Amino acid sequence: MSEPVRAARRFAPATARNRDPILKVLGPLLPESGLILELASGTGEHVVHFARARPRLVWQPSDPSPEARESIAAWVAAEGLPNVRAPLALDAAAADWPVAGVDAAVCINMLHISPWAATEGLMRGVGTRLPSGGLLYIYGPFRRADAPTAPSNEAFDADLKSRDARWGLRMLEDVRTEAGTNGLGFEGFVEMPANNLSLIFRKH
Numbered sequence: 001m002s003e004p005v006r007a008a009r010r011f012a013p014a015t016a017r018n019r020d021p022i023l024k025v026l027g028p029l030l031p032e033s034g035l036i037l038e039l040a041s042g043t044g045e046h047v048v049h050f051a052r053a054r055p056r057l058v059w060q061p062s063d064p065s066p067e068a069r070e071s072i073a074a075w076v077a078a079e080g081l082p083n084v085r086a087p088l089a090l091d092a093a094a095a096d097w098p099v100a101g102v103d104a105a106v107c108i109n110m111l112h113i114s115p116w117a118a119t120e121g122l123m124r125g126v127g128t129r130l131p132s133g134g135l136l137y138i139y140g141p142f143r144r145a146d147a148p149t150a151p152s153n154e155a156f157d158a159d160l161k162s163r164d165a166r167w168g169l170r171m172l173e174d175v176r177t178e179a180g181t182n183g184l185g186f187e188g189f190v191e192m193p194a195n196n197l198s199l200i201f202r203k204h
Helices: 003-008 013-029 045-053 066-079 116-127 151-163 172-180
Strands: 034-039 057-060 104-108 135-140 184-192 196-203
Touching: 003 066, 013 045, 013 104, 013 135, 013 184, 013 196, 034 045, 034 116, 045 057, 045 066, 045 104, 116 172, 116 184, 172 184, 172 196
Parallel strands: 034 057, 034 104, 104 135
Antiparallel strands: 135 196, 184 196
């Protein structure tokens, strides 16, 4: 591995803890082959982990941040994975995305650290690009009308809002409604470690 590649890789401590629990839920939901779009890929650690586990799938990472895309590209280069494409500059809230149809979409830890417009854009963009039965998998912390919010998540929510008033934990019910208006049916959720949820949607 070259020194520039090594230096460009970024690390998110939470990824090492959550990537295997996520893959355990996500893996059986994915198609056997096809193109998988990851929104807000961040450091790139998730996509290389998933690509190693599912080599018959083609993975398309993306992120609006140039620094994140540099890290993603460095991780892909370091791992030598032929089934991961170069990262796209993609803002979920944008009207136009630089990608056409995809077979499934994955979005990890984005909704709470972005404006609500990004969630609206995510649902709109994915809803027009998935085939019937196509998967949208979302992971992160959420509020639920039928369950109390964990104290750690309440503190996290307050911290997020102090950093940007447009950020914060989303209500699961609001996310479901937004998905439904874009033709994405809610199949259910799986409770994950550290008070996170896996949300599963399918295109009608």
